[in-house]
Amino acid sequence: MQQIARAVAMAFNTLPRTHRVMLGSLTVVTLAVSVWRPFVYHPTVSGENPIVKSIELDKEQLRTLLPEASEPIDQDMPSPDDDVPKDEIDQDVPSETGTHDYVVSSGDTLSSVLNQYGIDMGDINQLVKVDKDLRNLQIGQQLSWTLTDDGQLQRLTWEASRRETRTYDRSGNTFKSSAAVQQGEWQNNVLSGTVEGSFVTSARNAGLSSGEISAVIKALQWQMDFRKLRNGDRFSVLMSREMMDGKSQQSRLAGVRLQTGGKDYYAIRAADGKFYDRSGAGLAHGFMRFPTARQYRVSSNFNPHRLNPVTGRVAPHKGVDFAIPLGTPVLAVGDGEVIVAKRSGGAGNYVAIRHGRQYMTRYMHMKKLLVKPGDKVKRGERVGLSGNTGRSTGPHLHFEVWINNQAVNPLTAKLPRMEGLTGKDRNDYLAQVREVTPQLRFK
Template identity: 45%
Template sequence: MYQMAKIIAQAYSNSPKPHKIMLFTLSVITLAITFWQPIIILSDDQEVKITSQELQIKSNIIIPNKDQIKSDKNKLNSLDSNNSEQLPDEGVINEKGIVSTEAYIISYNDNLTGVLTQYSLDINDIIALSNQYQDLRNLKVGQTLSWELNKDGRLQTLKWIISQRETRIFTRQGKSTKFNEEKQIRRGVWSDVVIQGKINNNFTFSAVNAGLTYNEAHEVSKALQWQIDLRKLKSGDKFSILLSREIIDGHSKQSRLLGVYILTNGKNYYAFRAQNGHYYDSEANSLEQEFLRYPTANIFKVSSPFSLRRINPVTGRISPHQGVDFSMPVGTPILAVGDGEVIVSKYSIAAGNFIAIRHSPQYTTRYMHLCKLLVKPGQKVKKGDRIGLSGNTGRTTGAHLHYELWFNQHAVNPLVANLPYTSRLTGKERQLFLAFVKENKLKLNIN
């Protein structure tokens, strides 16, 4: 058998090309005839007649009769015309004709248009919604968008879950491209908590380790900024902090500082928050101080205003002028605009003799081009104290005082900036505050 196949293969390979084509064609035709079975298509009025012998030979082939064919045709027609036989809509479209809700969690670089268009929502609806409510252009990572379509496949409702506290729902007005907005705000449960600890390394680190958030620790620093610089607390100093926190789903969502107690170097420092939002000591004395608007006893002419794009009169270049220049005679007394500590008192090539005073972690003032320095670094000063005499030292074009006010490490215009002020409690407001202190001061006792 093997030899015969080998001989046939050699003969085929040695045959001329036309012979090879003819042999291949004949082989294909032979196979087709072998496996081909005829299919007879009958008209409706023809009958199929098969003998019992033929039925036995072709027992694996079932040919329907005339009545069966008509019955099947009727069933197909009824399937097309009767929707009840098709797949049901349950779970896809609800009773109101609204398609089931889609949801998406915002990730990096996502925006409203990019999110909704990938789900084939109508771009006109997206643009109309974004233009009507521009807050939707500021989506944050972790927020959730969910939406429903109407029976026409158009956006019907968009839900924007901003946080556990806030949700906004935008609903289409009829068939227009305008949407109504509904804001839903969850209210938590407020409860008081006292957090105590000791200073280890620095206040912020110690407070956070004890259970405060960074924002809460910063608020404590603001409350005491005119009394004590918390950056100078030493290891072993103690603190006790009274907070009111709003709890939602077991988590604190916002808080309000009610009272603070600091024990350092054997001294007690208290701060309590009044209903007006300002802080006072345990005897209702304001912990805030007022600043002088001008660093001189008299008001002098402004020779160069605060500007971030001023042409420097010495260099001729555009550069920020981060303070105000007052034209005044040499030797005019310069005053500290508020209580604080002198952190700089020296000579500089550009500023001449100049002084910097830190009034609190937020506020710093600087005084330049003085002819004489009257204070030293580390010295404590009071509002209105003389700190120097005006002059014409450093890089100047004439005698003047350059005065700067810095807030949170940013220069601000000292002539228009909101300056700290003292808010006083009187009458019933004072009585309510003292009653609050009496009730809560015991909670701050350090064990």
């Protein structure tokens, strides 16, 4: 045998280099295939069938074979309504559950906007079939939509221009469209006042509607906590309102100035529908995409329409699961305030963070919590160590992002980012600032 091996080696070495490389590569591929798909010989007696053994799995064993094995289906996750502590702003300016507003940005398409909420591509295609203009969204236009409890699109509203609004209502598997064209006259109104008690009550006394108050709070949500304004703080708001027969039909916030602690805060709307400060810098605090220092494998994706393979019922998966080793630091993806840090049923040890007034993130199944309710955290700060607590069949981190009390896909959602205007856009904006700022006077 040794002589045969030496003879083969000598013959191999005498081959040209190109032939040696080809022969060696073929040998490696052959070995790889044999390992990947090994042949198993089952001896049988002539004339008899091979023995086949059936193995029955119970429901729990079946689940361990699914992609969602790290996240048991139908588990009792805490509701966001339990997470967010209510205050006078939430009570006096309620947001409609299941409804979301979105301002079209550069590069947005109807599918890219709606996909992050798990809206079915079939519905998106039906919308475009009903109105081909939806293929050409413009920067600064506003979309609003309403979802059912199981994440199905019920209604979409498209503000195509200041005067025209198109609405698409579900009708079976398709949508019916309607359009409303306003004929009123747009007027600018400056409303100002002084904080006495809550900001909401003070703004309402100054003549702002609930919707207008909500717009002001959203515009300045990253600059201040409206719950901490003090008596004597002042505000001035420039609203553009469409008037018809002496009544306001719709309105749009053009700019706001709020003075607290002797310091002025501004938010002025640009042509792209977003708000910036007086120098053209963005107001939003940037978010990280992932809650860990590096990206880990996704073991279960966001899926609001997920079906339980055993019961057949819809069991939404409202976040993303990352398969990460026990004890991995879990990081806050953005600046915010910890509103929950506790152990709770299926979620195990989990943390919820509120970012501004519209955004919330949740981190579940952790081994250890490193923060407590009321803590202010910065982007990238540790909030816990990953684990396997609660109803979990394997070490992982369940991560959720909520916008306006609606779960979105953390991997595709348009998250706040640090941005600013440049070039001609900035020059046009600064010209607008020079026009708007003098109007934001206090009484």
